[in-house]
Amino acid sequence: MSRIGRKPITVPSGVEVRIGEQNFVEVKGPKGQLSQQFHGDLTLTQDNGTIMVERPDDEREHRSVHGLTRSLLNNMVVGVTDGFKKNLEIQGVGYRAAIDGKTLVLNVGYSHPVRMTPVEGVMFALDGQTKIIVSGSDKQQVGEEAARIRRVRPPEPYKGKGIRYEGEYVRRKAGKTGKAK
Numbered sequence: 641m642s643r644i645g646r647k648p649i650t651v652p653s654g655v656e657v658r659i660g661e662q663n664f665v666e667v668k669g670p671k672g673q674l675s676q677q678f679h680g681d682l683t684l685t686q687d688n689g690t691i692m693v694e695r696p697d698d699e700r701e702h703r704s705v706h707g708l709t710r711s712l713l714n715n716m717v718v719g720v721t722d723g724f725k726k727n728l729e730i731q732g733v734g735y736r737a738a739i740d741g742k743t744l745v746l747n748v749g750y751s752h753p754v755r756m757t758p759v760e761g762v763m764f765a766l767d768g769q770t771k772i773i774v775s776g777s778d779k780q781q782v783g784e785e786a787a788r789i790r791r792v793r794p795p796e797p798y799k800g801k802g803i804r805y806e807g808e809y810v811r812r813k814a815g816k817t818g819k820a821k
Contacts, residue, residue, distance in 0.1 A: 645706035669720025726786035732801035
């Protein structure tokens with residue numbers, strides 16, 4: 641059995657989970673509402689504030705989606721209660737970010753500022769001019785938006801300039817050494 645798939649999901653008070661036909665799950669909480677379709681062969685049972693995910697047999701397909709389903713369902717519950725966030729850092733002389741309404745404006749060495757609007761359910765915030773906070777209730781969307789921002793100017797290996805995740809290690813390379821005579 642999957643160690644992750646066997647763990648029960650605790651549903652905190654104030655969160656409403658509705659399991660529909662063909663394992664269509666809707667989760668409502670203080671931070672929003674999420675819904676997702678899960679594999680139809682798995683059994684999702686809800687009682688006394690916990691949700692259990694069980695598989696019918698030990699077929700390869702059922703084993704592979706057992707832990708995944710439990711993790712995705714847990715992320716939905718955590719997302720509508722606490723939310724998720726990713727922190728990004730901008731490094732480089734003159735590199736900075738600003739917020740114009742909901743739009744993130746990045747000045748990262750191009751001839752023009754790069755404007756990015758978030759998808760529905762994701763918000764951008766700034767901590768100073770060089771720290772970007774991407775937050776929302778859907779973990780997948782938050783990660784995708786953070787990756788989209790990072791792709792504007794990924795960190796380069798010679799000087800380390802660019803946009804990186806907080807705490808990300810950028811392996812540095814030595815530059816040119818000059819002409820030998």
